[in-house]
Amino acid sequence: MSAHAPEAGSEAASDAGSGAHPLAREQAHLTASRAALRAMREDVEALDIRDVTANWVNAIVLQAQIDDRIKALADLAHTPLFFGRLNYLHAPGAELAEGAEGEQFYIGRRHVHDADGDPMVIDWRAPVSQPFYRASKNDPQDIALRRRFGYTGGELTAYEDEHLSDPAEAAAVSKLLQQEIERPRVGPMRDIVATIQPEQDEIVRSGLSGSVCVQGGPGTGKTAVGLHRVAYLLYAHRERLARTGTLVIGPNRSFLHYIEQVLPALGELEVKQATVEDLVTQGGLEVRGADAAATAVVKGDARMAQVLRRAVRSHVTPPAEPLMVVRGSRRWRVPAYELEEIVKELLDRDIRYGAARDALSQRIAHTVLVRMEQAGEAPDDRVQDAVARSAAVKAAVKTMWPAVDPAKLVLRLLSEPEFLAAHAEGVLSEEEQRLLLWPKPYRSVKSAKWSSADLVLIDEAADLVERTHSLGHVVLDEAQDLSPMQYRAVGRRCTTGSATVLGDLAQGTTPWATRSWDEALAHLGKPEAVLEELTAGFRVPREVIAYASRLLPSISPGLAPVSSVRETPGSLVVSPVTVEPDGPDGLAGPNGQARLTASVVEACRAALAHEGSIGLIAADARIPELAKALEAAGMAHLSPGEETTAQSRLTLVPASLAKGLEYDYVVLDEPAAIVSGEPDERTGLRRLYVCLTRAVSGLHVLHAAALPAALGPALP
Helix, strand or coil, rough: CCCEECCCCCCCCCHHHCCCCCHHHHHHHHHHHHHHHHHHHHHHHHCCCCCCCHHHHHHHHHHHHHHHHHCCCCCCCCCEEEEEEEECCCCCCCCCCCCCCCCCCEEEECEEEEECCCCEEEECHHHHHHHHCCCCCCCCCCCCEEEEEEEEEEEEEEEEEEECCCCCCCCCCHHHHHHHHHHHCCCCCCCCCCCHHHHHHHCCCCCCCCCCEEECCCCCCCHHHHEEEEEEHHHHCCCHHHCCCCEEEEHHHHHHHHHHHHHHHCCCCCCCEHHHHHHHCCCCCCCCCCCCCHHHHHHHHHHHCCCCCHHHHCCCCCCCCCCCEEEEEEEEEEEEHHHHHHHHHHHHHHCCCCHHHHHHHHHHHHHHHHHHHHHCCCCCCHHHHHHHCCCCHHHHHHHHHHCCCHHHHHHHHHHHHHHHHHHHHCCHHHHHHHHHHHCCCCCCCCCCCCCCCCCCCCCHHHHHHCCCCCEEEECCCCCCCCCCHHHHHHCCCCCCCEEEEEEEHHHHHCCCCCCCCHHHHHCCCCCCCCCECCEECCCCCCCHHHHHHHHHHHHCCCCCCCCCCCCCCCHHHHHHHCCCCCCCCHHHCHHHHHHHHHHHHHHCCCCHCCCCCCEEEEEEHHHHHHHHHHHCCCCCCCCCCCCCCEEECCCEEEHHHCCCCCEEEEEEEEEHHHHHHHHHHHHHHHHHHHHHCCCEEEEEEEECCCCCCCHCCCCC
């Protein structure tokens, strides 16, 4: 492998003979490509649709599509237009004949062509780009040369060559690739198209028809893999997904804000983002209450689906008397036993409650039509529809199969012990039923202080009544934290589509966190999903991940630890702060807390001497005190979700919001407080594992209380 900076004089064989320095030629190609992209954008901006639209509605739709295309063709100044080049030995698709002419392709974030339509940059998702990620010395895939480019502030400043088909050149680690992976982070999450690894690329390019579950430890790039998989699927199946839709689901708004620029940077603007709470918030309801952990565990249990199903179907009442339908001068009688047979058949078919209710009126009307035909009349479909809409049939349907309001149903279950007991019998224990009931029932749906788990129950009930709209593809990140009922809520959004499930069992930080992906995928309705495991870490230093992995036997026995490719001596510092442990649970009292806080502030000041983003992570209860101390020290800080800039690089992060976020340097305050802030020790240790693995370049742990025993002996 050969690396080249501006002063380098050697050339790749394919570059020889042209007279100009190869770096200068690459820079010229970048300039020409940017000009071509501008021309593509200007061509779209110049489109005149006044004479091609039939009406104002078509005009609005077409203009919106044009506006989206213009946005997709934006040239981001600090985002390289291409990051690699492939020189094929032979033209792709051609027979590998002796003397066949090869081709050269620049690989980038989007397709760019010149005025004649010839490609200047090939989209990274195109089949011809795949060897950039998969080819190796052992499997060159007909590639003579793979070139990687290095950029500084958006300017092309270096390149690095691998002659994959040259047996005389030994395989080597790419320094430009390593530099790109380790580049300091300021601002939201970036795409990783220049650094996708072979095992990641296999997941990214897997087909749309199958669902994939990715188990990946900290720093393995599972979130980036999921987002790039969406981008790839939109490239390969654009028309289908344009009809059916795509959705990315994250754990909270801070996380979604952190990742929201990745897809637009790849030219994909139509992907919706939401939390699970966003999905289930409907009918004007919103979260205004919270559940105790034990109650939330019961509400999130998959058995609640059976309780709700029983409660919905309990509204069906067998007919007590025959039905009389008047048509003109004739009366048509449907006996009670026939009505009962129709009701029983619809129940046995197990279709949704609302669909069965609609079918009931039509089935009754059809029975009346049979009577008419037997009497010599010749009714048609219009007559059947008229009978189905008649007052008598409507009244009968209302009595036998009344409409069900999902929110009112859940309100009754949580308010009326008798109603809950009737439908939870044999499913939930008496203690579990007691946990579900509100201490003081609310009078109405609007006055109730619904919790997040309550809205999931309402969403389940709503799906029992009317089918939830399904999307073409759903990406679910940080999936390990979902309850079975939340998995069902997500699964309803992709019943006819596929899913990409991302998570790490060791990072489950809810009392109901899943213990196995098989169980989670079954609740999601995707038991056939392929399970992939990413164990190579590219972001978190080896010393940091090894320290955090001490917790794995306690939080997720049997889970393979991440093997980091980055060895960074000095990246981990653990500093005890000597104080009197006179507080609860062995923690420092007020005076000791003040001393710890002062030490943490100084650690943040030292961290700011480094380039990149800084995250101060602490137990939620410690955040107010740390915020005051930072302000008193004149150190401006951000909240999670606020975008870091070169001038404002310090973010104060509650432990509960740290998941999924990354910072170049992390200062971690009092691990024992993070553990004790959770409902149980296992959940607390998992929360600590998350917090310990947010650092990309360095981690400084400060503690006044004893470190959790699961972390083992002190560092040498």
